[in-house]
Amino acid sequence: MPPTIPSLAPEAMAETVRRSVLVARLQDLLAWGRKNSMWPYGFGLSCCFVEMATSLTSKFDIARFGAEVIRGSPRQADVMIVAGTVFRKMAPIVRELYEQMMEPRWVISMGSCANSGGMYDIYSVVQGVDKFMPVDVYIPGCPPRPDAFMEGLLLLRNAVGSERRPLSWVVGPQGAYRLELPAQREAKRVARQRVTTLARPDAVSAAEAEAPPAPPSTAVTAPRVTVAPPRAGEAPDPIAALQEALGAETVQVQATCDGIPTAWVSAARVADALQLLKSGLPAPYRMLYDLSAIDERWRRNRADQPPSDFTLVYQLLSLERNAYVRVKVALTGEHPTAPSIARLWPNANVYEREVWDMFGVGFDGHPCLRRILMPEGWVGHPLRKEHPARATEMEPYRLPDDLFDEALERLRFKPEAWGLKRGRDGTDFMFLNIGPQHPGTHGVLRLIVQLDGEEIVDVVPDIGFHHRGAEKMAERQSWHTFIPYTDRIEYLGGVMNNLPYLLAVEKLAGIEVPPRAQTIRVMLCELFRLASHLVWYGTFAQDVGALSPVFYMFTDRERIFGITEAITGGRMHPSWFRIGGVAADLPRGWDRMLREFLRTMPQRLAEYDRLVMRNRIFQARTRGVGDYTRDEAIDWGVTGPGLRACGLAWDARRRMPYSGYEQFDFEIPTGTHGDAYDRAVVRVAEMRQSLRILEQCLAWMPEGAYTSSHPHATPPVRERMLHDIETLITHFLSVSWGPVIPAGEAFVGIEATKGNNGYYLISDDGTGAYRARIRTPSFPHVLMVPHIARGWMVADLLAILGSIDFVLSDVDR
Amino acid sequence: MNGSPPLWPLALYAAGVLALVAFMIGASHVLGQRHRERVTHVPYESGIPPVGTARLRLAARYYLLAILFVVFDLEAVLLMGWAVAARETGWAGFAAALVFVLLLLVALAYLWRSGALEAGPSRGRRRDRARDAGAR
Numbered sequence: 045m046p047p048t049i050p051s052l053a054p055e056a057m058a059e060t061v062r063r064s065v066l067v068a069r070l071q072d073l074l075a076w077g078r079k080n081s082m083w084p085y086g087f088g089l090s091c092c093f094v095e096m097a098t099s100l101t102s103k104f105d106i107a108r109f110g111a112e113v114i115r116g117s118p119r120q121a122d123v124m125i126v127a128g129t130v131f132r133k134m135a136p137i138v139r140e141l142y143e144q145m146m147e148p149r150w151v152i153s154m155g156s157c158a159n160s161g162g163m164y165d166i167y168s169v170v171q172g173v174d175k176f177m178p179v180d181v182y183i184p185g186c187p188p189r190p191d192a193f194m195e196g197l198l199l200l201r202n203a204v205g206s207e208r209r210p211l212s213w214v215v216g217p218q219g220a221y222r223l224e225l226p227a228q229r230e231a232k233r234v235a236r237q238r239v240t241t242l243a244r245p246d247a248v249s250a251a252e253a254e255a256p257p258a259p260p261s262t263a264v265t266a267p268r269v270t271v272a273p274p275r276a277g278e279a280p281d282p283i284a285a286l287q288e289a290l291g292a293e294t295v296q297v298q299a300t301c302d303g304i305p306t307a308w309v310s311a312a313r314v315a316d317a318l319q320l321l322k323s324g325l326p327a328p329y330r331m332l333y334d335l336s337a338i339d340e341r342w343r344r345n346r347a348d349q350p351p352s353d354f355t356l357v358y359q360l361l362s363l364e365r366n367a368y369v370r371v372k373v374a375l376t377g378e379h380p381t382a383p384s385i386a387r388l389w390p391n392a393n394v395y396e397r398e399v400w401d402m403f404g405v406g407f408d409g410h411p412c413l414r415r416i417l418m419p420e421g422w423v424g425h426p427l428r429k430e431h432p433a434r435a436t437e438m439e440p441y442r443l444p445d446d447l448f449d450e451a452l453e454r455l456r457f458k459p460e461a462w463g464l465k466r467g468r469d470g471t472d473f474m475f476l477n478i479g480p481q482h483p484g485t486h487g488v489l490r491l492i493v494q495l496d497g498e499e500i501v502d503v504v505p506d507i508g509f510h511h512r513g514a515e516k517m518a519e520r521q522s523w524h525t526f527i528p529y530t531d532r533i534e535y536l537g538g539v540m541n542n543l544p545y546l547l548a549v550e551k552l553a554g555i556e557v558p559p560r561a562q563t564i565r566v567m568l569c570e571l572f573r574l575a576s577h578l579v580w581y582g583t584f585a586q587d588v589g590a591l592s593p594v595f596y597m598f599t600d601r602e603r604i605f606g607i608t609e610a611i612t613g614g615r616m617h618p619s620w621f622r623i624g625g626v627a628a629d630l631p632r633g634w635d636r637m638l639r640e641f642l643r644t645m646p647q648r649l650a651e652y653d654r655l656v657m658r659n660r661i662f663q664a665r666t667r668g669v670g671d672y673t674r675d676e677a678i679d680w681g682v683t684g685p686g687l688r689a690c691g692l693a694w695d696a697r698r699r700m701p702y703s704g705y706e707q708f709d710f711e712i713p714t715g716t717h718g719d720a721y722d723r724a725v726v727r728v729a730e731m732r733q734s735l736r737i738l739e740q741c742l743a744w745m746p747e748g749a750y751t752s753s754h755p756h757a758t759p760p761v762r763e764r765m766l767h768d769i770e771t772l773i774t775h776f777l778s779v780s781w782g783p784v785i786p787a788g789e790a791f792v793g794i795e796a797t798k799g800n801n802g803y804y805l806i807s808d809d810g811t812g813a814y815r816a817r818i819r820t821p822s823f824p825h826v827l828m829v830p831h832i833a834r835g836w837m838v839a840d841l842l843a844i845l846g847s848i849d850f851v852l853s854d855v856d857r
Numbered sequence: 858m859n860g861s862p863p864l865w866p867l868a869l870y871a872a873g874v875l876a877l878v879a880f881m882i883g884a885s886h887v888l889g890q891r892h893r894e895r896v897t898h899v900p901y902e903s904g905i906p907p908v909g910t911a912r913l914r915l916a917a918r919y920y921l922l923a924i925l926f927v928v929f930d931l932e933a934v935l936l937m938g939w940a941v942a943a944r945e946t947g948w949a950g951f952a953a954a955l956v957f958v959l960l961l962l963v964a965l966a967y968l969w970r971s972g973a974l975e976a977g978p979s980r981g982r983r984r985d986r987a988r989d990a991g992a993r
Contacts, residue, residue: 117901137904140896147890213891445895452896456906472913481904490905497916 071208078122078148079205082197085121086114086483087141089128090510090853091535091616092155092187093487094579096127099190101598111197116483118144123200125193126179129157130170132441133419134488134509136451137480139443142177148209148220152196153179156186163528165434166513167426168418176443181225187616199225279327279362282369283307289320298349298372302551302790304359306370308350311382314358314373318388321360321369329360329369330678332388333793334804334819335395337403342429343808345787350374354405356382357804357817359791363678363692366699368791381406391681394827402427402515412462417508417856420454426516433516457492462504464494473501476838480509484587484842487852489826491841498837503830510852518805518816522782523549524623524758526812530803531617533818534854536576537797539612540569542621545816547702547792548803549623552785553756559746561625562704567638567741568608568620569703570734574645575604576797577731580849584724585656587846588665593655600648607637623783624757629750638742645735649728657728663721670832670844671719680831681824684799685730686848689715689722696795703794710736720847727849756783781811798822798849818857822850921973932961 088096099106106112115121118141130138142151153173156162159182161171173179180203183196208221283305287295295317296308309317321329338355340346349355352374359370373382384407386393396407397416404425407413415422424431432438443451457475459466467473474495479485488509494502514533518526530541543565550557557565578601582594605615611634612618612627620627656662672682674690687694693712697705713729715722751757758778765775787809793802799821808814825848833841900907939946939954946953968974 119901140899141904143894143897144899144901147892210890212887213889214887218890448895452906457908459908466909467914470914471916472909474913475908477903477905477907479903490903497919 070211074209074211075205075207078207079201080110081122082109082111082150082201082204083113083115083120083122084111084197085118085124085141085145086116087118087121087124087127087481089126089130089134089138089488090157090512091532092127092158092185094535094616095187095190096125096154096193098598098602099193101595101602103599103602104190104194106194106197109194109197109201118142119146121145122148123150123152123197125152125154126158126173126177127154128187129155129162129164129510129512130173131488131509131511132168132170133511134480135170135176135441135443136448136455137509138173139176139448140452141481150180150200150204151177152181152183152200154183154193154196155188156184159184161435162186164512164517165436166517167432167435167438168511168513169435170441171435175441189615199228279365280325281305282321282325282329285325286317286320289324290317296350300370300790301554301788302548302792304368304370304791306372308372308374311373311375314356314371315383315385315388317371318358318360318385321371322388327362327364329362329365331361331363331681332358332385332392332395333361333368333681333800334359334802334817335392335399336804336817336819337399337405337427338806338815338817339403339427339429343806343814345809351376353377354380354403356399356405358385359804359819363694363699368793370791375405379404379406381408383408384410386410389681390679390831391824391827394824401425404428415508417511419451419508421450426513431516433513433520457504459494464502464504468496471496478841480506484845486583486845486850489850489852489855491829493838493841495838498839500833500836500838500841503833503841505827505829507826507852507855509856511856512853514857515816515818518813518818520812522811523785523813524782526816527621528617528619531619532853533820533857534576534796534798534801534822534851535616536572536579536851537801538568538572538575538608538614538616539565539618539620540572540576540794540796541801542619543569543703544792544794544796544801545803545805546621546623547794548790548805549785551790551792552788552805552807553623553754553783555624555752555754555757557625557703557752558749559704560748561750561752563741563745564611564626564630564750565621565703566705566708567738567745568611568618568626570737570741571604571608573797574731574734575601575608577727577734578604580727580846581652581656581724581731584846584849585662587842588662590656590659590662593652596648596652596655600645603641607634607641610634610637622751622758624754625749625751630745635742635745638738642735642739642742646732649731649735653728657724665839665843666720666724666847668717669720669836669840670847671717672828672832673718676831677718680828682799682828683821684795684797685723685726686799686825688712689726690718691716696793696800700793702792708737708740720843723847723849756785758782784809784811793819796821798851798854799825801854820854820857822848822852822854826850826855918973925968925974929961932958 088094098104100112100114111123118124124142124145126138142149151173153159157164157169158173161169163186165171170176181196181200183192185192188196203222203225206223210216210218283295283297286307286309290309290313294310294313298306298308300306307317323330334357336357338357340352340355354375356373356375357370358372359368361368375382382405384392384396386396386407386409393411394416396410397413399405400407400413401415401417402425414420418426435441457477459473459475465473476493476495477490478493479490480488485491490506490509492504492506493500494504512532514529517529521529527542527545530545531538533541549555578597582597585593608618609615610631612620614620672690674687674692677687677690677692683694683696691714693714695712696702697710698712710733713726713733715726753761755778760775760778762775765771785807787807789804789806791802791804793800800819801821802819804817804819805813806815829844829848833844836844896906935957936954939950943950
């Protein structure tokens, strides 16, 4: 472990200074130099890193403090900002990077997760980076705003400016002497107590806030176009077809409240059943949309289902019917096995690995059944009911030298274990680690690239460095208190993540959401789609060498955050949707802000077309690169812009409308080649469509309630409380435990920023989910990278990664 | 030419350079703090211990590119020598130089045609060929 830094009281410090005026002067000079030329390490773990990166851009501009020189290697950096969640799988790597930094080096712990684990008291998260590394400054927040990050950096600068460090490593005592850093909470207490008028978080002007509410607009009803989703005509019922093919007695039908046809088949016949659904029907279910499992052993309300200890759930999607079908397989025993379906769909391989990793359910005939999210050597399978959920229920995380060496040795890639050759025809392959700490992977993704010269022979993705155990967390939280965790699943999508979860809860509880709440939700989702696409736009351009666009795009993202902050009070993770509606009504002045944004944004997009899309270098780097066909996309479960770039106009907002999207008039942009350039074209066109939807929200925002009056809606209505002791108790229980959602199962998928995001929720008549399966788009997208990247060059790999647009928390959950 | 210029300024200059470099390397060796922890001196590879060595046997096409570079570099050296003596060698020398350059150009055209200069990704090449075949 690194030596702890001794600190001196001010008197002792003064004594040290007096000892040698000359040396002190020289040391002052050096400290001044260090203070004013801090080079941060471009090191990010999760959401916090996006706010840290935002501090580099124009509204905040960290260059004012001489700290904008972000280094890509620990050898050149002075200050390591541990921005985000420290995962157990990632912790040895964080320590390795810290040890590889040169002296002098400082550490800032940014965000609640790095400080203490924050809201993630979960098996996969280290409860604070200071468990294995010294920390100089802690910045609270989840995530801290860029301003908070800059204040932390300034505090560190001031500390560094008063430090005494030995001039040489060969002379005199070692170790740095510094003043004790005071806690900012104490330092600011008096000033904060004096504040009586709080700043408005919403940027709505004071005049607007004081003005009387505007009379309700008259043009509020009857919007717009109602576009019916295309239907698949008279497609035969999938369950009837299954019963006909496999025998009626072997297929058991389950009624679900989401209306998705659900059939139970035996493990022996599952491959036949899926084969039939995939290719033996008119309008077949060609996409393996999701594959997961349920640990049924503790579940009480399942009388209508066959006995089962572990249930496999296969969910297929038909793009012609715009419909899902669900096939379930009952397995009994502590560690049962089922036949693998990896030969039917290429993405089944990785989904089966996930089921093995999380549940300990084996798959016969799987080519490579090994852990995918948890680190090698993990004991147990986290989503089994007996596995502890909290990190604080387990042994505290420690990283002594022997465990550190062992962990690093486990991380070292062994080509033979993956069936990869070390060379061919007398040449050697190079095995290069791209990530987990690499600017091109946009997060903690590790790709092991097998290279012949510069050409990619094969890629082995290693994920799970960002596994925050969200599905296990859902089993512990109440229905209401899980909402903030959904924000952090796809951390660029903000409240859009709340939507599929809440739609599924509302389906289970039978809650009708009022039209105003639906439209507010749509408006915020589209704002966040724009914000997420802007981050993608800038970083993608940066990946292929255009360094300046990202600064413009982050500026526009800040303008969007100005609006969302006025409405929700939050930036990246507002957690603002509620069961049955939203948390509050729109503030006065929201329409002025949105109108102003909609007025200027089209010009900006036109400028970005000139800056990026029509840039010849950008086109040369992306046209034709990383292409895949429509069939490949469907086989791999690709959704969202990646699917539409292959020419298939499939958008869940249109094909399976939710939250009132059927009332909006917008187009579905498509590409033709399915290459990196077309994926970019589709996203850019989508941003314009989002602006169209926002214009319609502005023109036709319905009047009425912003949340449902259903008794299961949260938070419970206050007016119903203070009548008698019964209403008080009911209110108290609805606030503390939250609603008890009736037993049942429901899945809802939406068109999120990266593709289709869906929640499959199971209620066991409880105050929280019995099981929550989160189907995220980035998981199949990232695990498809080897298939896309083979035969391209290393430089193309970064263009491919940028064009896929993934977020690591959306991959690992 | 009456006697060579004195050598001592050059020697002084060389000594000055050596002293300065020795001071810079020596001072930066002694100054500052250092630490040596478990993986401080392991090569940095995105935070993961590396596999194998950096001394690889690379594919022959890199050798080919390197040797082409050397050939055309040497050509420049030879032509430079000829350019210095261009007036003395006259038209005969010019013709010889021309033949030399033309020979190299023919070789270059041959290499170009046979695909020796292609270093792009095989996947892109495959697709381009397929597209060409489709166009025909």
